[in-house]
Amino acid sequence: MKHDPIISMRNVCKTYISEHKTNEVVRDVSLDVAENEFVVLFGPGQCGKTTMINLIAGLQLPTSGEVVVDGKKVTAPGPDRGVVYQTTALFPFCTVMGNVEFGPKSRGIDKKTRRERAEYFIKLVGLEGFEKSFPNQLSGGMRQRVGIARAYANDPKVMLMDEPFGHLDAQTRYMMEAELEKIWQKEKRTVVFVTNNSEEAVYLADRIIILTNTPTHIKEEIKVDLPRPRQYSDPAFLEIRRKIEEICDDTL
Structure with missing residues (x-):
């Protein structure tokens, strides 16, 4: 029996309008995320990944389209969605x-x-x-x-993570990726994780959503069907990473 997605974005657009210009950041994004799925939003810097996280979190509202979490339209932040940013703001x-x-x-x-x-x-x-x-x-x-x-x-039912390890040195980042993977295995949640690091994406994701430059839309999805914990040197791991970078070279 097919279950409804816990996160559903339907034809979501986000445009910022100021006195001097209009800036379209997200264009017609439709995305479903299943319960306990670990989804990575992957794309270049400033492409709109954080805006998508903020739309799911309810910190911003779409210009058009809708975001639904656990069957309810998102109109504001709520305790059903936990957010972890690059700067922890403790x-x-x-x-x-x-x-x-x-x-x-x-x-x-x-x-x-x-x-x-x-x-x-x-x-x-x-x-x-x-x-x-x-x-x-x-x-x-x-x-x-x-x-x-x-x-x-x-x-929370949903964890939203916006490049949480982006400011860490390489060694600490590897350690935190491994720790997060272990935590997620023990305390399953639906996770939407933002990164522009292809290695990190393949290590953590069940599914990688590759986004274009601004205005961002979904270019391609890659399912990562590799056993956990994953090995960075595994040929299958490296092949998925190569495929991501090839798609990005062609389209971003």
């Missing part, structure tokens, strides 16, 4: 525990329940022992772990 005055507990606390979850949930996700992201640390005491990779734990602790 509360600097809160500890790791305070940051991770913030969402459930804001929703009125009792202290015992939210503390247990926060402890679970702090441990899951490998930060056990750092509960009392403040963001300025953590490395970039550790701060991103806090951001991921904070998003998960709010129990």
